[in-house]
Amino acid sequence: MKKIVLIFAMLLLCAASIPPAAIGAEKFPTKPIVINVGQGAGGSTDMIARALQPFLTKEMKTSVIVQNQTGAGGDVVNNFIWKAKPDGYNLVMTVLPSYTLRELIKKQIFKVLEMSFISGIAGGDCNSIAVPYNSPIKNFEDLKKAAAEKSLSLGGTLRGSNSWYASIMLREAAGIKCKFVPYDSGTEAITAAGGGHVDVAITSIISATQAVENKLVRLIAIFGEKREALYPNIPTMIDLGYKDVYFSTRQGLVGPPGMSKEVINIIAQASAKAVKDQKFKEIAKRQGFTIDPMSGPDFHTWGVAINVQAKKYLTKAGEI
Amino acid sequence: MEMVNWQIVLQGIEMTLTWQNMILLVVGFFLGVIVGILPGIGPAAGMALILPFSFNLGAGSALILMSGVYLASNYGGSLAAILINTPGEAASAATLLDGYPMTQRGRAAEALGISTTAGTIGGILGLVSLIFTAPLLARVALRFGPPENALLALFALSIISAIVKRNPIKGLISGCIGLLLATVGMDLGSGEYRFTFGFDNLQDGIPFIQTMVGFFAITQVIILAENDQAISKVELAGSGLLEGVKTTLKHPVTMFRAFIIGLWIGALPAAGRNAASFMAYAAEVKAAKDKSQFGKGNPVGVIASEMATASCTMGDLIPTLALGIPGSVGAAVFLGIMIIFGVIPGYKVFTEHGVEIYSLFTAFFIENLLILVLGLTYAKYLAKITVIRNEIIVPMILIFSMLGSYSINNSFFDLFLTTLFGILGYFMAKYGYSPVPLVLAMILGPMLEKNFQRSMIISEDSYMIFLQSGISKVLVAMTFISLFYPYLSPLLAKMRKKES
Numbered sequence: 168m169k170k171i172v173l174i175f176a177m178l179l180l181c182a183a184s185i186p187p188a189a190i191g192a193e194k195f196p197t198k199p200i201v202i203n204v205g206q207g208a209g210g211s212t213d214m215i216a217r218a219l220q221p222f223l224t225k226e227m228k229t230s231v232i233v234q235n236q237t238g239a240g241g242d243v244v245n246n247f248i249w250k251a252k253p254d255g256y257n258l259v260m261t262v263l264p265s266y267t268l269r270e271l272i273k274k275q276i277f278k279v280l281e282m283s284f285i286s287g288i289a290g291g292d293c294n295s296i297a298v299p300y301n302s303p304i305k306n307f308e309d310l311k312k313a314a315a316e317k318s319l320s321l322g323g324t325l326r327g328s329n330s331w332y333a334s335i336m337l338r339e340a341a342g343i344k345c346k347f348v349p350y351d352s353g354t355e356a357i358t359a360a361g362g363g364h365v366d367v368a369i370t371s372i373i374s375a376t377q378a379v380e381n382k383l384v385r386l387i388a389i390f391g392e393k394r395e396a397l398y399p400n401i402p403t404m405i406d407l408g409y410k411d412v413y414f415s416t417r418q419g420l421v422g423p424p425g426m427s428k429e430v431i432n433i434i435a436q437a438s439a440k441a442v443k444d445q446k447f448k449e450i451a452k453r454q455g456f457t458i459d460p461m462s463g464p465d466f467h468t469w470g471v472a473i474n475v476q477a478k479k480y481l482t483k484a485g486e487i
Numbered sequence: 488m489e490m491v492n493w494q495i496v497l498q499g500i501e502m503t504l505t506w507q508n509m510i511l512l513v514v515g516f517f518l519g520v521i522v523g524i525l526p527g528i529g530p531a532a533g534m535a536l537i538l539p540f541s542f543n544l545g546a547g548s549a550l551i552l553m554s555g556v557y558l559a560s561n562y563g564g565s566l567a568a569i570l571i572n573t574p575g576e577a578a579s580a581a582t583l584l585d586g587y588p589m590t591q592r593g594r595a596a597e598a599l600g601i602s603t604t605a606g607t608i609g610g611i612l613g614l615v616s617l618i619f620t621a622p623l624l625a626r627v628a629l630r631f632g633p634p635e636n637a638l639l640a641l642f643a644l645s646i647i648s649a650i651v652k653r654n655p656i657k658g659l660i661s662g663c664i665g666l667l668l669a670t671v672g673m674d675l676g677s678g679e680y681r682f683t684f685g686f687d688n689l690q691d692g693i694p695f696i697q698t699m700v701g702f703f704a705i706t707q708v709i710i711l712a713e714n715d716q717a718i719s720k721v722e723l724a725g726s727g728l729l730e731g732v733k734t735t736l737k738h739p740v741t742m743f744r745a746f747i748i749g750l751w752i753g754a755l756p757a758a759g760r761n762a763a764s765f766m767a768y769a770a771e772v773k774a775a776k777d778k779s780q781f782g783k784g785n786p787v788g789v790i791a792s793e794m795a796t797a798s799c800t801m802g803d804l805i806p807t808l809a810l811g812i813p814g815s816v817g818a819a820v821f822l823g824i825m826i827i828f829g830v831i832p833g834y835k836v837f838t839e840h841g842v843e844i845y846s847l848f849t850a851f852f853i854e855n856l857l858i859l860v861l862g863l864t865y866a867k868y869l870a871k872i873t874v875i876r877n878e879i880i881v882p883m884i885l886i887f888s889m890l891g892s893y894s895i896n897n898s899f900f901d902l903f904l905t906t907l908f909g910i911l912g913y914f915m916a917k918y919g920y921s922p923v924p925l926v927l928a929m930i931l932g933p934m935l936e937k938n939f940q941r942s943m944i945i946s947e948d949s950y951m952i953f954l955q956s957g958i959s960k961v962l963v964a965m966t967f968i969s970l971f972y973p974y975l976s977p978l979l980a981k982m983r984k985k986e987s
Contacts, residue, residue, distance in 0.1 A: 207531070207532065208531065208532035208535040208536060213535065214535070214538075214823075217535070217538070217539060218539075220539075221539065234897055235896065235897065236896060236897055236898070237691075237896050238687055238688050238690060238691055238896060238898070239687045239688075239690035239691060240690075242687045242690065243687045243688060243896075243898075246687060272678075318947070320944065320945045325673065325675070325678065326673075326677075326678030327678065346944050346945065346947070347944070348633075348941050348944050348945060349675050349676070349678075349941070350941075351937070354756075354812065354813060354819065355756065355757070357812075358629070358756050358812050359632060359633070361629060361810070361812070362629040362630060362631070362632055363632075364632030364633060364945070365945065377810070377811030377812065377822070377826075377831075377832065377833065378810070378811065378812065380811060380831065380833050381810050381811050381833040381834060383629075383810060383812075450542060453542070453827045453828070453829075454823075454827050455826065455827070
């Protein structure tokens with residue numbers, strides 16, 4: 168028995184000591200690429216990364232692995248990527264604007280905009296304003312009036328989240344002041360609205376859809392740049408006359424700062440091909456995310472604009 | 488209530504019983520058992536990981552596959568908890584409190600028999616409740632807002648007073664350590680970080696499973712390493728399984744109490760399986776006349792925990808199916824998968840996707856029976872693990888639990904935490920501090936504090952919010968009774984004596 172264990176252990180040791188084939192400088196990739204995700208398995212961003220993984224594996228001709236590094240709303244994964252070797256083997260499925268918001272409200276080691284932007288993958292989910300289904304508030308005008316009369320409670324997610332940012336926009340641009348009641352997730356916040364425990368909730372449309380379908384809540388406005396196909400009657404904040412009150416969420420591949428152009432190009436081209444795969448489109452449709460490919464530079468420009476807008480609102484609100 | 492369309496029910500049952508779907512069911516079931524045994528993967532992550540493989544299946548088949556993972560993970564979690572004191576799932580940490588001491592006394596097979604029986608009965612009763620009362624219970628659960636949830640957590644915490652009666656000082660110290668640990672992380676109101684010491688990994692609070700693995704598995708590894716026997720101090724007879732079935736059936740009151748707690752905690756979106764199992768365990772200790780046997784291998788503790796976990800697993804699906812609101816993290820992933828496959832939960836689901844839903848119910852029913860079959864045939868062989876000598880089993884448990892703890896966040900920091908809690912647990916065990924108050928406080932602390940803060944924001948700092956609804960008033964009264972009854976009851980008895 169002991170002998171067998173010993174032999175087995177030695178075999179394991181041998182396997183571990185074989186060097187990864189040819190660590191060449193020119194050839195990329197020669198080993199598996201890891202896409203790090205700041206959410207746990209099953210989260211919306213994680214699902215996008217996992218949907219992309221087989222198609223990117225096919226195009227890169229090397230294994231692509233999805234690895235969850237959860238914690239602190241993405242700070243853990245961002246700090247990891249910030250310090251990682253810029254060799255292209257460690258990437259992050261970034262989420263904007265939330266990672267930018269995290270950077271702005273707290274002194275961070277990482278700087279989102281200085282990382283290497285490779286390609287935008289998905290985008291378009293935006294936040295929405297919901298009220299309990301039987302609420303006397305029927306539209307945005309009612310909300311304004313009600314907020315002027317008494318102090319309303321508004322359910323959203325924690326400080327630094329997209330939903331929290333939307334509530335700040337609502338306050339600073341539309342002058343609607345509410346008591347912000349923080350919940351751990353959008354679903355919890357929308358459930359609170361459905362039960363009538365808060366007067367208003369702000370969550371992503373994805374979190375709200377089920378509650379809307381089941382007549383627990385009603386949407387009265389959304390924060391997207393254009394109207395949602397699912398809810399053509401719900402106005403955007405732009406429709407309501409607030410020109411600079413809009414933002415949506417975007418996910419894409421980003422690497423550590425200082426990646427070489429060649430490596431960025433190889434991954435960008437592979438991901439551009441992967442997102443065009445018919446099967447990937449089918450999976451995206453099933454999972455309910457919108458594929459919105461963007462080149463690295465375009466994604467970066469978009470990130471800069473988001474950063475400027477966020478700085479403006481957060482400064483106005485006295486949050487930074 | 489609308490008339491049930493029996494044709495659709497039959498179609499649903501037929502759909503599950505095709506041989507392709509039965510294979511998927513069994514595959515899902517065993518994947519679930521593995522997911523359950525491994526501390527690092529819970530049902531939520533397990534379902535997410537196998538999702539890509541299910542895209543080529545139809546909606547019904549995919550849900551059958553997932554249902555196996557969702558349900559069987561409890562069973563796997565209990566196996567690891569009872570046999571090697573490692574909580575494979577967060578909820579099974581309550582099972583090991585008495586399940587593992589049973590194992591140490593050579594009663595592993597009996598403990599597994601209890602886990603199997605209570606799990607099956609809890610699962611089937613939970614399923615029946617899900618089918619017949621989901622819309623009603625979900626509506627009531629929706630009425631639990633921040634003040635009600637805060638009061639519920641407070642009530643559950645008050646049970647600690649009954650548990651620690653034997654040794655109040657040590658019990659309260661243990662509970663207070665738990666509450667202190669629960670304050671680590673972001674403060675909900677201000678967004679400031681408390682007691683994180685600059686570690687990003689502590690910003691979301693002290694991670695629960697990693698802590699439990701340290702607190703129970705690592706502690707046990709240290710204790711086992713101190714002597715050269717085996718986990719089971721007695722040679723195993725290999726029987727006792729049927730004994731377990733009998734023991735379970737002899738405690739209908741325990742089962743009923745744990746079932747109600749599990750189902751209700753499941754229906755509430757604010758609390759999950761770990762809260763259900765610990766609350767049921769605590770309620771059982773409170774109700775027992777002789778509290779001295781808990782933690783030393785009292786079968787009643789195992790029955791309560793297993794029953795509550797199983798019914799909570801079904802209870803989590805109540806708001807999920809009725810309103811599209813997930814009752815737990817696992818149910819949230821299950822909800823997501825249902826949506827991906829076009830089975831949109833909600834009040835219309837029975838009319839629009841009746842076949843898939845009844846097929847899902849059938850699958851759950853068969854899986855519950857599978858637990859029974861598996862439990863009663865293979866458990867006695869699994870129980871043999873506990874007679875392996877310590878020098879072989881200890882390193883295996885150590886590697887297994889460390890791997891599990893690491894793989895949750897892929898973080899070395901978590902290993903450090905697991906080790907730290909292992910050492911803490913070791914000294915607590917050495918000096919006779921019960922771990923129950925600590926774990927209960929760690930689960931309930933955040934629920935209490937967050938909902939308290941939310942209530943105060945909503946009410947603009949008026950405590951009257953805690954007396955507004957009828958539910959709140961009842962909860963306040965129950966908390967008072969629970970806190971003071973142990974001290975009042977001897978007085979009442981004296982008064983009665985005087986009168987007579």
